[in-house]
Amino acid sequence: MPSSPPLYVILLRAIGPATHRLMSMAQWREAAERAGFVAPETLVNTGNMIAGFEGTAAAARKAMEPVLRHFGLGENVAAIVRTPAQLRRLVKADPIADAAQNRPAETGVYFFAAAKPDFGLIKEHDGPEAIHIVADHLMVDFSQDVAQSGKLIRKIDRLCGLNTARNWNTTRKLAERATAREKA
Incomplete structure (x- = not known):
């Protein structure tokens, strides 16, 4: 039986009404999955995601950057990653x-x-x-x-x-x- 990748909580900085016009939470989940995040789910509408990712927390943060830039979000929108523990x-x-x-x-x-x-x-x-x-x-x-x-x-x-x-x-x-x- 294959093991699940490590689970991470991804918190976006600077998410609000202006960014929602560029990226909905559904769009974010879909783009994250295409970028290698496993079973991404969001909690509330403020840039909170729980997803599996094969790699370290630093690697997950780095992999999330192009996902955010794809939507035209500026450098001020950044991912901060934590483990469930x-x-x-x-x-x-x-x-x-x-x-x-x-x-x-x-x-x-x-x-x-x-x-x-x-x-x-x-x-x-x-x-x-x-x-x-x-x-x-x-x-x-x-x-x-x-x-x-x-x-x-x-x-x-x-x-x-x-x-x-x-x-x-x-x-x-x-x-x-x-x-x-x-x-x-």
């Missing part, structure tokens, strides 16, 4: 348990392209948001409407490098769905 560890760590339970839309998990992002900004952060580092990811309890935290969001973008963020519900659902696929 990495997502499970983030969910299990849950350093923002109260916020995740009571204000999941006001929580964020930042995923970075760099293997070791620079989190020096944490020492200088003086806003109302609570920030936690878990396995080279930032978990943020915005404690308010996320739109009120523009200063922190810009600082993360400027100082920590290429990233994308997902709220707690999406992160949890991706971990659950990827785990279910691994067990199937």
Whole structure:
């Protein structure tokens, strides 16, 4: 019996209404499959994919680049790849348990392209948001409407490098769905 390729969670940066006009999630799945991704499925309409890929996470990220460029998406739309195990560890760590339970839309998990992002900004952060580092990811309890935290969001973008963020519900659902696929 042939073994399944490794499973990855692919998170796109800079996906929104403008990019949806260029690439629907159905088109993305079809193009990913043509590029060698196995049984790609998307979760919600914000650039989240779970798919098998024969190779490393770095190879999966590299293979996704031409898929995105084929649709005319700019360099700002980038894939950040994680394993289901990495997502499970983030969910299990849950350093923002109260916020995740009571204000999941006001929580964020930042995923970075760099293997070791620079989190020096944490020492200088003086806003109302609570920030936690878990396995080279930032978990943020915005404690308010996320739109009120523009200063922190810009600082993360400027100082920590290429990233994308997902709220707690999406992160949890991706971990659950990827785990279910691994067990199937």
